[in-house]
Amino acid sequence: MSEQGFQGSFRQSMTWLHTWVGLVLSLVLYFMFITGSFGYFNAEIDHWMKPEQVRMASLPSTQTLAETGLHYLQREAPDAKEYWVTLPSGRHSNSLTVYAELRAPNAAGEGYVYQQLNPITGELASAVRETGGGDALYAMHYALHYMPYEVAIYIVGVATMFMFIALLTGIVIHKKIFVDFFTLRFNKGQRSWLDGHNMSSVLALPFLLMITYSGLIFYTFDYLPSIKVLTMGAGEEVEEAMEAHLYPGSDSIELTGEKASLVNLSAPLAAAESRWPHTPIHYVNVSNPGDSSAVLRFMPKSSGVSRGSEAMAFNGVTGALMSDPPTMPASAVFSDAMMALHEGHFANIWLRWLYFVSGLVGAAMIATGLVLWAKKRRQRLGKRGTAGFGLVLIERSNLGIVVGLPLGVVAYFWANRVLPVDMVGRGEWEMHCLFLVWLASFFHAGLRDLACAWREQVGLLAALSISLPLLNAVTTDVHLVATLREGDWVRAGFDLTAIAFGVALVAVWRVLPGSSSAAVSRRTRRTLRKEADNLAAAANEKVNV
């Protein structure tokens, strides 16, 4: 490596790269971090956004639940490759999720059936308002919105690579990683923004590296197909060979064509439950349902960092125990663990909160980086210079990105309560509200005096956030008092978090430049007071002399 890099020294070149890979797709990255963070609470947000949803007091037995799910699938998807029934547990205690992979697209043109059932009645959980809920919010962090999935994942992929390079260059250019571990100086202008940027990235670095790299792993062969294509070729057989290698035992079984009904669940289920006495059965899977070659599998919830939990397989017709599938190869165990870390299904409530906060800190890292870029440019310009188009554009769009998107998300929650409950296309309109408000934020940032616009948008965000529980109380009967009394901590937690966010934002709003109580003026006042005291003391001394 040469001494002189592209932009002077090695460090300067890496700083240049860090700045630009961070800046260019920051909009997409910030969007991914914000919406992805909310994904760690998708079920909780869902519960809040479906105020009609009743909490199940007591659930039927595992066997009844599994049969309820399977009966629904046998009725609605008789010709399917696979059935999956996810039993209610933990965070998903309200719903019985059924999924079938069809052999041919159904009347709606879809290759699958996916439903949430009422665990007690086995009917569609339809008595709730139509809403995108937490899942639509979460799905946007990899599938974006208003565009085909195939396009979205590649935009997301490029952004993720940029993020990865930004992280690696960030590590390389960092001089004193351990000193910066604790250094956070407020009210120091640009220096404070840099401290904030460093703090948010250094402390969350393991999380950030993991979340970025594992994000690529989800689409390993979509993002980097070349090595596979060069050596193994392309096509269906190659895909299947790879699948069979990475996930042995998952390859499809030949159909016999003979019709056969599924074995009674009680004996196999009892065998599975005695194998895992401490973890409840979480998934029920049937391959080739309705055929004499059917295989029935039970899986407990994985307790460690892995997605594919252990399974116990039975002959789907006779109920005879089948041998366990061979273990996965090391590289598949690794990639599986990375994806499990990304999704965090294993996380208890404490870790879940930290996942959420880490994600938001990642977003804060992008936000501080953006503001820092603009501040540096301004400073370099000095007092004489006029800002070029690029700087003005970024200064203005920074506000639209950093505050505009959270405004959109709060608008999404507001829309959930404000839009008429029986509105047609309600779920999609909630989403439109998010993007319309976000767009409006860009216009507002572009047209208004910038300092005023920051104060107004942060103020509005704080107000909308704090008043969310009030809106909830006015429009539904699951208001904070009721949920607290009932012990519905999921809904109460949502309301309380909204208030906490709002209060934190009020604190931010107070120190924004231009506010009457801004920290700058507080500092000035303090200095003035000190000077006045000194003068008074000096005067006193004179008098005494």
Next chain:
Amino acid sequence: MFLVGLLLTTVGLFCFAASQAKQAALMFGTVPSSSLQRANRGLAWALLLGSTLLGISTYGFGVGLVSLFAWVFTGGWVIALALSWRRRVAS
């Protein structure tokens, strides 16, 4: 156990900060002697090792490690915010 681990890690990071002249000066008003700094650093590593072992023994290797990172993250922020508050009081 999660909170015990968090406490252990935070105290470890506190010792770590105390082993740095710049941060220690902020915390105690004086710079501790170099042998005291070394002792603090040793104690910090010992405590962090302890919380690592605690995490792994409680939650297993994978989840234990994730918990450790989460504790360092939280403890680091707590200490950084406390230090910046000290700095403000000092100035």
Next chain:
Amino acid sequence: MVSHARQKSDISASYRWQVLARVLLASLGGFALTSMAGAFLVVAFEQSGMMAETQAVHIMTLVGFIAWCLVAMWVFAHGHLLKLTLTMFASTLAFTGLYFLLR
């Protein structure tokens, strides 16, 4: 009217070409280099009997993401554009040659 913002950052035509060339080298060049090196290593591992092809492909693709990023960083760290371009072409060609030789 010449903007004052341009004063220091020197956005000359040659600078723009430099950036464009390096972006292309880092993206397309990096992709080609990573792919060919990965493909060569897969074939090498397979021929030496160290691991099955599918296994080698999976490992090399997982490593490939990191390698591609490092190549991109190298492209921007290197001072001499011409030397850099030649080195990248030469190494990609070398891996391609080795890959066809072993296959």
